Amino acid sequence: MNNTNSNPTDEKVAIIGAGISGLSCGMLLSEFNTNFKVFESSEHIGGLARSFKWHGINCDLAPHRLFTKNEEILNELLELVPMEMKKRQSKMFIRGKIIRDPVNPFELLYKFNPLITFKLVFGFIFKRKYPETTFENLALNAFGRGLYEFFFKPYTEKLLGEKPENISMEWGRQKIRVSGLGDVFKRNTKIFFKGFYYPKKGGYGAIANTLYNKINDHVLLKTSVIGFEMDNKKITGVKYIENGQEKLYKCDRVISTIPSTILGKMLGKDFSFKYQPVKIVYLMVKKKNVTPYHWIYFGDKDVVINRLAEFKNFSDHDTPDDKSVLCAEVTCPTTDPVNDVLKAVYKYKLFKPEELGDTLLIDEKFGYPVYLKDFEQVKSKLNNEIGKIKNLHLVGRNAEFRHIDVDEGYASARSFIQKLKSKAGHKTITAKLNNNEDVLDNIITDNETIKNIV
Numbered sequence: 297m298n299n300t301n302s303n304p305t306d307e308k309v310a311i312i313g314a315g316i317s318g319l320s321c322g323m324l325l326s327e328f329n330t331n332f333k334v335f336e337s338s339e340h341i342g343g344l345a346r347s348f349k350w351h352g353i354n355c356d357l358a359p360h361r362l363f364t365k366n367e368e369i370l371n372e373l374l375e376l377v378p379m380e381m382k383k384r385q386s387k388m389f390i391r392g393k394i395i396r397d398p399v400n401p402f403e404l405l406y407k408f409n410p411l412i413t414f415k416l417v418f419g420f421i422f423k424r425k426y427p428e429t430t431f432e433n434l435a436l437n438a439f440g441r442g443l444y445e446f447f448f449k450p451y452t453e454k455l456l457g458e459k460p461e462n463i464s465m466e467w468g469r470q471k472i473r474v475s476g477l478g479d480v481f482k483r484n485t486k487i488f489f490k491g492f493y494y495p496k497k498g499g500y501g502a503i504a505n506t507l508y509n510k511i512n513d514h515v516l517l518k519t520s521v522i523g524f525e526m527d528n529k530k531i532t533g534v535k536y537i538e539n540g541q542e543k544l545y546k547c548d549r550v551i552s553t554i555p556s557t558i559l560g561k562m563l564g565k566d567f568s569f570k571y572q573p574v575k576i577v578y579l580m581v582k583k584k585n586v587t588p589y590h591w592i593y594f595g596d597k598d599v600v601i602n603r604l605a606e607f608k609n610f611s612d613h614d615t616p617d618d619k620s621v622l623c624a625e626v627t628c629p630t631t632d633p634v635n636d637v638l639k640a641v642y643k644y645k646l647f648k649p650e651e652l653g654d655t656l657l658i659d660e661k662f663g664y665p666v667y668l669k670d671f672e673q674v675k676s677k678l679n680n681e682i683g684k685i686k687n688l689h690l691v692g693r694n695a696e697f698r699h700i701d702v703d704e705g706y707a708s709a710r711s712f713i714q715k716l717k718s719k720a721g722h723k724t725i726t727a728k729l730n731n732n733e734d735v736l737d738n739i740i741t742d743n744e745t746i747k748n749i750v
């Protein structure tokens with residue numbers, strides 16, 4: 297590889313961000329005795345996949361669960377953290393009814409009033425074929441206008457803050473993952489899974505904590521990276537703020553796991569990605585349990601909650617008997633998320649106002665990468681610009697701008713570090729990419745990124 301030191305142990309690597317991706321890169325580099333530092337701006341590790349204890353209950357940053365069809369990655373994660381297989385218990389609340397999650401179009405036909413049923417059936421039978429250019433068209437082709445307007449349109453607008461006609465079809469391919477009604481019976485995908493893994497102890501954050509414990513000497517908390525020292529097209533050092541002082545970490549290579557919009561600003565580049573912020577409202581309820589479900593989706597546009605989870609149902613290890621914690625995700629605009637969430641839970645009679653013990657609000661600016669119609673062009677620009685800096689690499693959800701889960705972030709880190717440390721792997725990919733070496737040196741070796749660049 298162009299700038300790789302021949303002896304890998306001599307190379308100094310700066311990793312920006314101590315979420316799953318940064319910690320995974322660190323742990324994997326440590327197996328090669330590489331000299332590295334992980335810089336984390338906040339006071340905690342784990343990023344979006346962290347957990348914290350509140351009222352004696354492990355709370356995740358919105359519910360997280362592990363489902364992957366990648367056996368190798370699954371086995372590595374299970375070896376890292378003891379986990380249990382859970383049978384999915386989830387529902388959807390919509391128009392005053394409780395229905396199955398994921399949506400089963402056949403159930404809708406007998407659960408709702410004849411007018412709604414007629415619209416669903418009529419919309420499906422007489423559906424037109426639209427060009428597959430947007431999420432809207434993909435959903436209309438798969439389900440017809442009735443079901444699209446009943447569920448997919450309001451839920452997408454609520455979740456992403458965008459009209460479905462402005463969303464790329466790629467989002468549809470990943471999030472609907474069905475091409476027609478028959479496909480809803482194929483129940484073994486990231487959406488249609490029946491069971492999932494969850495750590496026995498410590499919440500989902502146990503994964504990040506285990507990675508951290510293996511490399512904690514290398515991790516600097518409350519340390520924000522603010523820019524780079526450059527020499528021609530190469531980074532020679534990372535500038536960071538620690539205890540209010542600007543410092544420099546001289547290095548040979550940088551792995552960035554932070555949102556690409558922030559990285560772009562450091563490099564004087566504008567990558568016009570949209571990230572949807574998420575407000576996470578935690579409610580401590582003075583009851584042993586509130587629901588029997590892991591999570592409940594709320595399909596109506598006038599209810600601010602997207603999804604409500606109850607952590608005790610994921611793991612009740614060492615939890616108090618007299619309280620439970622619910623967690624609501626809110627992405628639609630509201631000036632008072634806590635009150636709006638409470639209005640919704642009282643409307644659905646989940647518990648009584650006098651049973652509320654405490655509330656907590658966490659605001660995450662980078663909740664969801666929103667796949668707008670032009671996002672693939674912006675991604676190409678990102679890959680091209682980053683590709684010009686030979687020793688800068690992107691790994692992770694918001695860095696790569698991919699709507700991926702923890703298992704995929706770990707897989708991305710793993711395939712990148714393997715590529716970095718294996719000249720053979722490098723040659724194979726070089727051949728595929730036809731001499732595009734500058735770009736190649738910066739990409740992650742997953743198919744999606746390669747496809748985008750080619």
Ligand SMILES: Cc1cc2nc3c(=O)[nH]c(=O)nc-3n(C[C@H](O)[C@H](O)[C@H](O)COP(=O)(O)OP(=O)(O)OC[C@H]3O[C@@H](n4cnc5c(N)ncnc54)[C@H](O)[C@@H]3O)c2cc1C
Binds near residue numbers: 664705
């Ligand atoms: C609502 C929600 C639900 C989810 N559900 C699931 C699920 O069920 N299962 C699952 O597996 N995954 C789920 N995910 C996805 C999962 O959380 C992410 O894929 C994963 O946590 C991303 O890890 P990362 O390291 O790539 O990024 P991040 O977690 O974003 O880590 C980046 C880190 O960089 C730090 N940082 C930012 N700027 C700087 C700077 N200038 N200097 C230093 N540090 C900086 C941040 O503080 C952060 O810690 C969900 C995500 C969300 C938001």
